Amino acid sequence: MDLPGEWTSGTVSVTGIELQYYRTGDGPPIVMAHGMYNNGRRWIPLGSDLADDYEVIAYDARGHGRSDAPETGYDIDARVADLVGLVDELDLTNPFLVGHSMGAATVAWTAADHPDLPRGLVLEDPSRFRDPPEMSMEAARETAREHLHESKALTVEERIERHYDDDRYDPEHSRRLAASIDECSPHVAKYAQEHGLVTEAFDEITSPTLVLRRDVDVADRVKDLDAADRLTNGRLVHVPDAGHFVFRDEYDAAYAELRAFLHRV
Numbered sequence: 001m002d003l004p005g006e007w008t009s010g011t012v013s014v015t016g017i018e019l020q021y022y023r024t025g026d027g028p029p030i031v032m033a034h035g036m037y038n039n040g041r042r043w044i045p046l047g048s049d050l051a052d053d054y055e056v057i058a059y060d061a062r063g064h065g066r067s068d069a070p071e072t073g074y075d076i077d078a079r080v081a082d083l084v085g086l087v088d089e090l091d092l093t094n095p096f097l098v099g100h101s102m103g104a105a106t107v108a109w110t111a112a113d114h115p116d117l118p119r120g121l122v123l124e125d126p127s128r129f130r131d132p133p134e135m136s137m138e139a140a141r142e143t144a145r146e147h148l149h150e151s152k153a154l155t156v157e158e159r160i161e162r163h164y165d166d167d168r169y170d171p172e173h174s175r176r177l178a179a180s181i182d183e184c185s186p187h188v189a190k191y192a193q194e195h196g197l198v199t200e201a202f203d204e205i206t207s208p209t210l211v212l213r214r215d216v217d218v219a220d221r222v223k224d225l226d227a228a229d230r231l232t233n234g235r236l237v238h239v240p241d242a243g244h245f246v247f248r249d250e251y252d253a254a255y256a257e258l259r260a261f262l263h264r265v
Helices: 040-050 076-089 102-113 137-152 156-164 171-183 186-193 198-202 218-228 251-264
Strands: 008-014 017-025 029-033 055-059 096-100 120-124 209-213 234-238
Touching: 008 076, 017 040, 017 076, 029 040, 029 076, 029 102, 040 055, 040 171, 040 251, 055 076, 076 102, 096 102, 102 120, 102 198, 120 251, 137 171, 137 186, 156 171, 198 218, 209 218, 209 251, 218 234
Parallel strands: 029 055, 029 096, 096 120, 120 209, 209 234
Antiparallel strands: 008 017, 017 055
């Protein structure tokens, strides 16, 4: 699917594979990591809004979008190596790192393992935030395989009607989101092998960090805030009425928090 005119694309060779990336804007760099089943083009609306003040680079994780899909390398260490390799190959200096779900976990562990790399972090509803999964790794992998199979059996139009038939995005981007599952390799089910909680990375993160969380009840808010206290320099915000896709569900509120964070760091 075509990119908007102000966006360009390219590839970099990292850790023995080719990663596809998409780029726009000018200014301090921001690298964006998507969640499972998505790809870098899901960030186009947000990246376009930031492009007047920042250089935005969104990339396809291995197995997603137009990046390579090797049989191995879907653990957190490989994902961190992919992201660090991308930053190095594009010669980016102290980028902000923004991630959603699986991508937020990648970003968090990258900052923990490479504290001098990022200028700041934005974590949008990280996967495995503070609680261990309720199912075994094998059950998680099987669930992922079933989701891929069932989703790919639907037409793009059926996916739009089921998930994206509203006014939050323009029709072109709704179609872009709905089509992303077709670019997912079956190997992405191996991401379900991930273990460890994102909050375990917090003890090692020194960069300024903004965590944008879904709306939850008071008891879970307290648990989330307690978990975020492990960050040396961090802030957690529960975005009212938002679900897992915070920037999709409540864009204006999430965008205001993001812009304020970027301006302060």
